[in-house]
Amino acid sequence: VFIVVSTKYSAVGSSPPRSTRHTPIQTAAASTRTDPPGRPAATMEEELHALLRDLDALKQLPDPASIDRMRDRVVKMMGPSGAAAAATRSKIKDMSAEVVDSNPYSRLMALQRMGIVDNYERIRDYSVAIVGVGGVGSVAAEMLTRCGIGRLLLYDYDTVELANMNRLFFRPDQVGMTKTDAAVQTLSEINPDVVLESYSLNITTVKGFETFLGSLKARSSNGRSTGVDLVLSCVDNYEARMVVNQACNELRQTWMESGVSEDAVSGHIQLLVPGETACFACAPPLVVASGVDERTLKRDGVCAASLPTTMGVVAGLLVQNSLKYLLKFGQVSPYLVIASIELL
Amino acid sequence: VFIVVSTKYSAVGSSPPRSTRHTPIQTAAASTRTDPPGRPAATMEEELHALLRDLDALKQLPDPASIDRMRDRVVKMMGPSGAAAAATRSKIKDMSAEVVDSNPYSRLMALQRMGIVDNYERIRDYSVAIVGVGGVGSVAAEMLTRCGIGRLLLYDYDTVELANMNRLFFRPDQVGMTKTDAAVQTLSEINPDVVLESYSLNITTVKGFETFLGSLKARSSNGRSTGVDLVLSCVDNYEARMVVNQACNELRQTWMESGVSEDAVSGHIQLLVPGETACFACAPPLVVASGVDERTLKRDGVCAASLPTTMGVVAGLLVQNSLKYLLKFGQVSPYLVIASIELL
Incomplete structure (x- = not known):
């Protein structure tokens, strides 16, 4: 049903680099916008x-x-901290398999009883870095958060716009916030057990790259070169993909690449294991292999199409593959392209 | 990569029927919960x-x-209506293809320029009924809402629990709300252009079925027997699926069925066109065909596993198929099963 096709990738979204910013996280409660959309209102x-x-x-x-x-x-x-935070739930020390309405982990721990996963709770030991918190990355982050991942590192330099509302995750009241701050706001409400790290920076700048590399290396132990177990690339341009590739090659860090086509109906995921698989520079998509400068693909006043459906499917496949890789069940997919125009 | 398997379906969630309720929609802002999780707090x-x-x-x-x-x-x-609604954005009269950050429809209208869809704005003329607002239905509802569907009718009798937090969509601060009210709260914030109808009822009861049928027939015109263009079945038990099948057969209403397996790693979608395809009673999944009473599958203290990944993929495939059906592009898939344990 799924067939492999060559796809053209969007260069849209690669705005001019901004410097690293550390914006304080805004309030969790809704802003009381009465101003026209796009302008920040009193929170x-x-x-x-x-x-x-x-x-x-x-x-x-x-x-x-x-x-x-x-x-x-x-x-x-x-709320307790003086911020207008949505009171959610208290942290949960140990994941329980108890089947009660108040247990957010019962359906996940059931994966053990169903014979799918040997030890689900191990997910709390893992750290995943998500580069690009857009249509795919934000949904992947939400899925991992709801699955109870131990630690999530989020990287993006962009801010939320109304033009992002055709994909899942971001809300209109978050317009103007950095995508990483808005993501932390939403994700910490959903699951306070997950440790969230927000990096509002452009990894393709010298300073951004240094911070990116440093954050991946932090908390490394047991002879490991990084403190993360997996890097997910959810960016929308090749330059950023090549930077993720460079960082992961340097650190010998396993990562997964993802992307959605400009016409919104195709997408892919790809597993990259430094030293085992070909790296992204050697096995890029067709359009890069043919030497086209992606900046020539971007035209003024033209935006790529996108759909929450394709983005959601790619995020779902990406995180499913991540769970299989981390929790060691099933078969990790080395490469998968979906093309939904024909029969899904 | 995707292979067809026979799957066992969950009977979990089929709690005792409740009578039809019409609960007023709760506040859009966060509830100020200080009580233990699971108990309703002052909103x-x-x-x-x-x-x-x-x-x-x-x-x-x-x-x-x-x-x-x-x-x-x-x-x-x-908020304007006296409810503590998060002021989001004002309604938008006509969908524009203009590429500006403040246009929530630019990426969707781009489907026309990309040659995928002839007339995207037609989506505003369509009404879709979603039966079951759980792990698949809620995400399908959000996708259609972000795509700018004209009208959404939502049916569910259940309330939000912390045990639902391992799937996308519902938030911990919505625990205790009916799923339909919580969905309307979230969806109306995301896209105020969509007309939302919330039915907190059990379609398998006599009264619930009457209301269900009546709501589908409302707004019928031009000789059509219903006022909706598509019904999506996102329920978690056969009894409810058979009721959807009965209603759609009576009304000659095209619908799509969806489901996720008990072990969380497989799922399906199925297109049903009364008078053209076999109906659901004639083409049920294997476990029903073999005559097992699903109620015998449900055991005390045992809950089915579920994952946001599989649910998100099934919702994405379901809504992608719905968009193809409504907007007449690509090829509508008659049946699709995903089994992700092997290679996704």
Whole structure:
């Protein structure tokens, strides 16, 4: 049903490099946008802080008990840390297989009883780096988060725009946030057990590359050259793919590449094991092999098509392959292309 | 790469029928849960309403201007309709192909320029009913919403639990809400252009079936027996699948069936056209054909495994097939089974 085709890849999205930024994570609650889309509006946090100031001013007046009650309500809305965070669930120390509605891991631990995975809880020991938090990377990050991965490192230099809303994951109220911050906001609400690291940087710049390499090497132990178990490339241009390839070759780090075609209906995943498989520079897609400069593919006022369906399928296949690789079950796929225009 | 296998399907989730309910849609902002997970907590809406009552009481005191300012703030937080909706973006009258960051439809309209779809904007004329808003249905609903479908009808009788958090879509702060209400909350924030209809009911009950049938027939015109263009079955048990089959046979309504195996690593989609293809009662999966009562498959304390990957892939294939059917491009797949344990 799935057939292999040669695909053209999008160069869209490769905006001019920006320098490394460390933006504080915004509030988890919804912003109260009344401005036109695209312009940042007062956040829920700002509103609530203003409300608190007004209430403090009102303290000069009688009935302090009532006012204290209001203060308590507002503080409760704003969450324990003072940020207007969506109160979600407390952290869970050990993954349990108990079948109760309140156990977020029951359906995952059931993979053991079903004979698919030997030791599911081992997933907590693993760290995965996701380069590119767009239509594929954001969904892959959400899947790994919901699966209870130990640690996720997220890299992107872009910000959320309304033009991203045709793919899964980002919400209109996150427009203007960096993609990594918006992702951390959403993912930490979904599963507070996952350690999230957010890198808003462009890995193709000298400084960005250094930070990228350093973050992969951090926490290395037992003679391993990196502190991560897998790198997932979810970027939308070759330059970035070649940089991931370079970093992983230097560090002898296994990684998986993914991509979706410009016409939105095809995609691929590819496993790369330095020293075992051909590296990405030696086994690139056809369009690169034919020596076309991808920058010539990008034209003003023209954007590539994209669909949440293809992006979701590629993310699903990528993370399925990652789970098989990390948890050692089934057969890890070395290369897979989907072409959905004919029969899916 | 994809191979066809016979799969066993989950009977889990077929809780005792509940009567039809019409719960008001809860607040879009985060609930302020301080209670243990699994117990409903005061919602943001309730908190804000209580705050308003206190403020009204304070009105008896001096400085009404300051209090009015507070009221305005709270009302602004609560959104235009009085519900604490996350203000997102305003509705968009016509889909534009303009390539600007603020256009949520640019990447979809690009499907026309890429030669994939003749007239993408036609998607706004279509209505799709999704039966079952679980691991597959909720993601299918989000994909169609982000694609800008005209109208979505959602059916489910269940509530959100932490045990659902291993699949995409629902958030921990939605625990305790009906799945249809939680879905409407999330989807209306993502794309206010989509008309959403929420039916919290069990279609396998007499009353639920009547409401289900009535809602499909509503808005019928031009000699058509229903007001919807496609029904997607995303339920987790045969009884419900047979009810969808019965309704669609009665109404001569084209539908697509979907499912994921109990061991979480296989799934299928199937196209059913009354009067053309065999109906679901004549072409059921192997386990039904062999006459096993699915209720015997369900054992206390045992839950089926599920993965966001397989669910996401099945939802993606289902909606891709739906888009091809509705927008008339490519080849609509009559049947597709994925088995990911071997090579994805």
